[in-house]
Amino acid sequence: xxxxxxxxxxxxxQEGDSAVIKCTYSDSASxxxxxxxxxxxxxxxxxxxxxxxxxEKKDQRIAVTLNKTAKHFSLHITETxxxxxxxxxxxxxxxxxxxxxxxxLTVKP
Amino acid sequence: xxxxxxxxxxxxxxxxxxxxxTCSQNMNHEYMxxxxxxxxxxxxxxYYSMNVEVTDKGDVPEGYKVSRKEKRNFPLILESPSPNQTxxxxxxxxxxxxxIYxxxxxxxxxLTVV
Numbered sequence: 001x002x003x004x005x006x007x008x009x010x011x012x013x014q015e016g017d018s019a020v021i022k023c024t025y026s027d028s029a030s031x032x033x034x035x036x037x038x039x040x041x042x043x044x045x046x047x048x049x050x051x052x053x054x055x056e057k058k059d060q061r062i063a064v065t066l067n068k069t070a071k072h073f074s075l076h077i078t079e080t081x082x083x084x085x086x087x088x089x090x091x092x093x094x095x096x097x098x099x100x101x102x103x104x105l106t107v108k109p
Numbered sequence: 110x111x112x113x114x115x116x117x118x119x120x121x122x123x124x125x126x127x128x129x130x131t132c133s134q135n136m137n138h139e140y141m142x143x144x145x146x147x148x149x150x151x152x153x154x155x156y157y158s159m160n161v162e163v164t165d166k167g168d169v170p171e172g173y174k175v176s177r178k179e180k181r182n183f184p185l186i187l188e189s190p191s192p193n194q195t196x197x198x199x200x201x202x203x204x205x206x207x208x209i210y211x212x213x214x215x216x217x218x219x220l221t222v223v
Contacts, residue, residue, distance in 0.1 A: 009149075034211045043113075043199050043214030044152070051209065089151060095206045101151035 002027040004092050006100025013080050014108050021103045023090035024072040030092040033066060033073045038087045038102075048075070080107045111136045115200045115215035122190055122222055130185045130218050132200030140203045141183040142167070142212070143175065145196040152199070158183055159206060190222040 003026040013019050025033075031052040036044035050057045050064045050073065057064050061080075066073040073092075077084055085107045090100040115132045122128055134141065142157040144167075154167030158177040172194055174186040183202075187194060197219050201212040 006151075032209050032211075036212075036214075041217075043201075043216050044212075045214070046211040049211055096154070096157075097212065099152040101149060 002030055002092055002094070002096065002098040004090060004098045004100045006090050006103060008103060009101065010104045010106075012106045012108065015080060015082060017080055019077045019080050019084070019105055019107075021075045021088055021090065021105070022072060023074070023092070023100050024070075025092040025098075026071065027092070027094065028068075028071065029094040032093040032097075033064070034091050034093070034097075035062075035064060035075050036089040036091065036099075038089065040086075044089055077105075080105075082107050082109050111213065113200055113202055113213050113215040115198075115218055118216065118218060120218060120220050122220070124191055124222055125189050128187050128190060128220075130187075130198060130200075130220070132183045132185065132215060133181050134183075134200075134202040134213070135181065136202060136204075136213065137180065138202035138213075139180070139205050140210070141177065142201050142203075143173070143183070143185045144199045144201060145169065146199060146217075147196050155185070155198075187220075190220075192222050194220065195222050196220060 006023045034049035037047045038044040063076045087102045113134045143155040144152040153169045156175040158164045200215040203210040203212045
């Protein structure tokens with residue numbers, strides 16, 4: 001079955017800097033790659049996703065890139081703000097969805 | 110508002126006392142799932158349901174039961190809870206399978222078994 005690895009497990013940046021979280025997956029049949037943000041005391045919330053026929057997708061300060069050949073995808077957050085502090089999960093899916101272990105991002109003011 | 114509602118939010122119980130965590134979604138989603146979240150392990154799937162009366166085991170099903178008698182409801186049942194089931198539980202739903210739909214998650218149920 002699918003295995004998703006996510007790095008780093010923790011990430012601390014200064015406000016205004018960029019943050020990058022990377023994930024790799026094992027199943028070449030996976031064709032959908034969402035990213036979730038989990039704030040304290042809440043459930044994960046979908047923030048951006050990418051499908052396997054697309055290499056990059058952008059939504060304001062967040063972007064996701066996908067390299068199908070290498071089986072890895074990344075989340076990029078630019079101009080980070082304190083409210084970006086949260087745990088971020090990547091996932092890979094064909095029919096079943098598998099999640100990475102999560103990255104705790106801290107943005108220091 | 111489109112949402113997944115699970116109850117209770119917090120629950121402390123004793124070993125062996127049967128409990129049910131309820132989950133309901135108002136989006137007419139076919140696919141529903143239960144996850145548990147533990148530090149360093151991310152989200153692990155317990156059970157899922159692709160439609161009414163269709164349920165299947167996820168990665169960590171031992172000690173849990175589910176049912177899907179109606180499309181909107183997907184309760185999680187712990188017949189005889191044990192301390193290793195202390196965890197944060199999330200119910201989630203999505204429109205279908207086929208790998209192109211994201212999940213909507215509930216707010217979570219923090220369960221402590223003593």
